[in-house]
Amino acid sequence: MELEEHLFRREAGRITAALTRLFGMHNLALAEDVVQDAFLRALEVWKFRGVPENPAAWLMATAKNRALDVLRRERTARTYAPELGRLLESEWTLVPTIQEAFSPAAIKDDELRMMFSCCHPRLSEESQIALILHILCGFSVDEVAGAFVSGHAAMEKRITRAKKVLAESKKLFEIADGQDFSTRLPAVQRALYLLFNEGYHGASPQSAVRTELCQEAMRLTKILLGHPLAATPATYALAALMCLHGARLPSRLDAAGNLSSFFEQDRSRWDAKLIAEGQELLNLAATGPELSEYHVEAGIAAMHATAPSAERTDWRTILSFYDTLLSIRPSPVVALNRAIAVAELEGPERGLQELRAIEGRERLLSYPFYSAAFGELELRRGKRKVAREHFEAALLLARSPMERQFLQKRVDACEGEDATAETPPARVQKAEAR
């Protein structure tokens, strides 16, 4: 019997969520210890006896028994979840309460509750995502630090602090309260969006890690879609966006494992099934008056995903989407992508103008693909020397060996004399900036 990939990681999140509902948020550390125990037990038994028929159920049952032990032994020493406390005190109600808590439907709700808990308004977006990865996706502190290219100590501190904020609320977020739920939903959507983006555009040098972040974001978004209050048009749009971008993941790296430019991507490697799923979700997203940033971004992604080639892409519609996006959520990165669309439509000079006019462009100065965009447009109008300088500046800002290699290739592409008018212009190497 083979183990499903990342089974432990996923089950860790599910079991922790269920246990935290029983123990209370202030006992999160206890829940984590129980999960750890269950996994060590699996490690010891499975290596000799092989993987059981249903490994997930085995882990869940082991954690459940361990939870019973803990609750019996420490019944008087601790206070548990406020709403369950009394049920856990009596032996008559203890076992049925725990059975119920570990039923599949209950666990799904607990994952949702935990997701909302992690998006506590007192936490920064970075901390929210780190918590989601750590608690719900079963990433160790080191693995979270690796995903964000951060040091272990800094990430440890961030997660410890964030857990303290969670512990103050004693219990998991209550999903039955429609008002609170709707108020916090945008923060949850945003966190999942950022988690996906970290995977798609982030700086982690390991492409495997990044694919996993995208997959986790998609998995959690599916849980959102499974809850009637959370399945809003914006959530559908978010899911659509992830599918449409996710479909392009396999082609972001070429056969040699190097980052490949959007314009050179082998479109036959785009995942047609995911694209279809994304379009279906986008249809479901168009059921109300709400037009969220996710709608617009998914719209742009759909235009790209269905265009036969970079040349034969409806850049005019894409440009108008970017205009809308800028009005909903102004950001220099959105403006950067917009400038690239302008260049496609009206030529490199106009693109360069737009690049120079980006509001808040100082925030892009440490971003390698801002300099690279200048390089591409200069190269495209034949100014090889200037282009080279821009690419060299971008190279100094590269955040991973993959980016470095990609930008080095762009520097090399600037070899030779400045082109005359007859030289066919190089295509803009769109950086797929976030």
Next chain:
Amino acid sequence: MSEFLFLYRGGESGRSSPEMAQQTIQKWMAWMKELGAKGHIKDQGHPLERAGKLVKGQKKVVTDGPFAETKDIVGGYTLIQANDLSQATELSLGCPIFEFGGSVEVRPIMQLSM
């Protein structure tokens, strides 16, 4: 074919991430599977609980385990079939326990010749 007992000591990975735990299990399973496929496994054995009792001496003094240090505790065993001690030892080299600082004791089962 002779029989040998592999006694596994130590090698607990301690606090590890779920992903690392899963990878460790997969390494053990791959190793066991390979031994089994080559017909070397007589009995894949069992893990042993860490806690136990130690009964000792003429006075039969009973004390609580675990005994001595964690690295000295036998965590499990496997019954192996091999041509001779050197082949059995060779087979133990692939055990993932070494990555975590553990050890494998290879002991021939005594042959009873009548």
